Amino acid sequence: xxxxxxxxxxxxxxxxxxxxxxxxxxxxxxxxxxxxxxxxxxxxxxxxxxxxxxxxxxxxxxxxxxxxxxxxxxxxxxxxxxxxxxxxxxxxxxxxxxxxxxxxxxxxxxxxxxxxxxxxxxxxxxxxxxxxxxxxxxxxxxxxxxxxxxxxxxxxxxxxxxxxxxxxxxxxxxxxxxxxxxxxxxxxxxxxxxxxxxxxxxxxxxxxxxxxxxxxxxxxxxxxxxxxxxxxxxxxxxxxxxxxxxxxxxxxxxxxxxxxxxxxxxxxxxxxxxxxxxxxxx
Amino acid sequence: xxxxxxxxxxxxxxxxxxxxxxxxxxxxxxxxxxxxxxxxxxxxxxxxxxxxxxxxxxxxxxxxxxxxxxxxxxxxxxxxxxxxxxxxxxxxxxxxxxxxxxxxxxxxxxxxxxxxxxxxxxxxxxxxxxxxxxxxxxxxxxxxxxxxxxxxxxxxxxxxxxxxxxxxxxxxxxxxxxxxxxxxxxxxxxxxxxxxxxxxxxxxxxxxxxxxxxxxxxxxxxxxxxxxxxxxxxxxxxxxxxxxxxxxxxxxxxxxxxxxxxxxxxxxxxxxxxxxxxxxxxxxxxxxxxxxxxxxxxxxxxxxxxxxx
Numbered sequence: 001x002x003x004x005x006x007x008x009x010x011x012x013x014x015x016x017x018x019x020x021x022x023x024x025x026x027x028x029x030x031x032x033x034x035x036x037x038x039x040x041x042x043x044x045x046x047x048x049x050x051x052x053x054x055x056x057x058x059x060x061x062x063x064x065x066x067x068x069x070x071x072x073x074x075x076x077x078x079x080x081x082x083x084x085x086x087x088x089x090x091x092x093x094x095x096x097x098x099x100x101x102x103x104x105x106x107x108x109x110x111x112x113x114x115x116x117x118x119x120x121x122x123x124x125x126x127x128x129x130x131x132x133x134x135x136x137x138x139x140x141x142x143x144x145x146x147x148x149x150x151x152x153x154x155x156x157x158x159x160x161x162x163x164x165x166x167x168x169x170x171x172x173x174x175x176x177x178x179x180x181x182x183x184x185x186x187x188x189x190x191x192x193x194x195x196x197x198x199x200x201x202x203x204x205x206x207x208x209x210x211x212x213x214x215x216x217x218x219x220x221x222x223x224x225x226x227x228x229x230x231x232x233x234x235x236x237x238x239x240x241x242x243x244x245x246x247x248x249x250x251x252x253x254x255x256x257x258x259x260x261x262x263x264x265x266x267x268x269x270x271x272x273x274x275x276x277x278x279x280x281x282x
Numbered sequence: 283x284x285x286x287x288x289x290x291x292x293x294x295x296x297x298x299x300x301x302x303x304x305x306x307x308x309x310x311x312x313x314x315x316x317x318x319x320x321x322x323x324x325x326x327x328x329x330x331x332x333x334x335x336x337x338x339x340x341x342x343x344x345x346x347x348x349x350x351x352x353x354x355x356x357x358x359x360x361x362x363x364x365x366x367x368x369x370x371x372x373x374x375x376x377x378x379x380x381x382x383x384x385x386x387x388x389x390x391x392x393x394x395x396x397x398x399x400x401x402x403x404x405x406x407x408x409x410x411x412x413x414x415x416x417x418x419x420x421x422x423x424x425x426x427x428x429x430x431x432x433x434x435x436x437x438x439x440x441x442x443x444x445x446x447x448x449x450x451x452x453x454x455x456x457x458x459x460x461x462x463x464x465x466x467x468x469x470x471x472x473x474x475x476x477x478x479x480x481x482x483x484x485x486x487x488x489x490x491x492x493x494x495x496x497x498x499x500x501x502x503x504x505x506x507x508x509x510x511x512x513x514x515x516x517x518x519x520x521x522x523x524x525x526x527x528x529x530x531x532x533x534x535x536x537x538x539x540x541x542x543x544x545x546x547x548x549x550x551x552x553x554x555x556x557x558x559x560x561x562x563x564x565x566x567x568x569x570x571x572x573x574x575x576x577x578x579x580x581x582x583x584x585x586x587x588x589x590x591x
Contacts, residue, residue, distance in 0.1 A: 001319045002319060040553055040554075046353055046354055046500050047552060047553055048552070048553055085554075087555070216347045216349075218347050218354060219551075219552040223310060224358070225332075225341065225346070225358050225361050226346045226356055226358060229344070230343075239341055239361055258343065259344065
């Protein structure tokens with residue numbers, strides 16, 4: 001973990017409020033897939049903003065970002081050459097084991113960012129059979145061009161059916177599980193509702209799963225306890241920090257009902273954790 | 283440890299002497315070495331631990347954080363590991379940091395505060411901060427820091443079991459007259475006062491159809507903190523630790539000039555982990571610029587004590 005000013009090298013506008021940003025890479029340690037950096041975007045924004053690292057290449061860090069609020073909007077207006085204070089890399093990455101041969105990666109929306117880095121890493125390893133599930137709202141938001149070339153199965157879904165299969169990205173996962181196919185490990189990143197669904201599927205079909213959660217962060221380093229999620233068994237859980245105990249957690253350990261209560265309740269403090277909230281870690 | 287005359291930044295808080303006035307406020311500094319990569323702990327005057335309670339507390343469910351236009355609302359709810367694990371795991375690590383440690387404690391009853399203070403005194407802890415002002419916590423359905431009588435009795439009782447060591451009391455700005463609370467803490471035997479804790483606040487998350495309640499911190503509350511220090515300094519003899527919205531050395535100096543002997547770094551540390559060093563360097567420069575020998579000579583020079591009160 002280091003704190004330094006990094007130069008913006010490139011900003012490219014993508015479809016639907018998404019953009020791709022590249023910064024120079026002078027982070028002290030190697031970035032693990034699933035890790036993120038905490039960026040000070042403007043002196044007029046009090047807190048830093050966390051972003052998953054989507055690619056590491058030739059001294060460059062790449063990020064896929066959606067304009068979800070003031071912070072990301074200000075970031076999208078930066079120009080190459082400007083420097084930003086970057087803290088990182090932070091958090092735990094996705095665990096990778098030699099014995100895991102059959103790997104399923106399930107990405108929803110901008111959650112694809114952290115899985116892109118994982119995918120490029122896994123491709124360098126031998127004897128891995130990878131299936132990459134990637135779902136988005138519509139065709140224009142399915143950033144196929146960001147996927148690294150290689151020999152792996154790609155399955156696309158869109159909510160509106162404009163590309164790939166129509167429906168949620170969890171559906172093809174479910175179908176494969178029903179037919180008796182089973183991966184050694186499943187990695188997921190995306191909206192909370194999708195991750196909850198994956199978590200249930202992992203439990204139902206006894207699949208080892210690792211999910212990358214998103215949360216609002218303040219410190220990013222584990223000292224403020226603001227980003228916690230309930231982790232553990234139903235009877236023995238505790239609040240753990242997304243920023244440093246996570247953001248990747250074992251699928252079976254996330255206590256969803258304490259964290260994502262049923263939608264449709266009336267306005268009440270702590271009653272809802274909306275999956276639409278303006279979080280900016282993607 | 284004596285106040286060394288050759289250190290212009292040394293600060294005395296009752297029996298405790300800090301090498302400089304920069305204190306890491308409670309709740310923003312975990313329990314240890316998370317920030318060791320870029321923060322030199324030895325450059326800090328002191329650190330205040332995350333508040334410890336007798337039993338472990340899980341803390342509040344989400345949402346716990348909300349950024350506002352000039353600050354943030356938090357509702358952590360004093361999540362902590364409890365006294366037993368604090369003594370076993372955290373205290374030895376904190377002792378190795380090479381800086382003075384002030385343990386923040388809180389409880390639901392006077393007895394809980396006293397058990398904590400007594401146990402920590404036996405463990406050779408040199409300084410305590412009583413957190414009686416957390417907006418996310420109630421003491422008999424009331425925030426202790428809103429009632430002078432409760433404050434007086436609590437401080438008196440803790441003082442009895444924690445003698446001859448530094449006892450600080452953290453006050454809340456959510457009161458009609460903060461000086462009456464400060465006077466009560468002084469009468470109870472406190473060695474210093476920390477002000478202010480966060481300001482009660484609320485945000486509306488329209489998209490998520492929910493309300494976020496908690497305590498506001500950040501630059502939004504700096505004027506509130508300054509006013510509290512200003513008022514308390516005029517009436518109370520105790521040294522004050524001023525905090526609330528310090529994002530730069532200049533912010534810290536404002537607190538010193540209106541009467542704070544030391545300053546606390548709070549959530550400003552989240553966006554700038556180098557802030558403690560920057561504040562220390564800035565204050566040292568200002569001591570020279572003001573042609574003072576020590577920073578303590580500058581305390582309250584823009585304010586004056588009320589006499590005969």
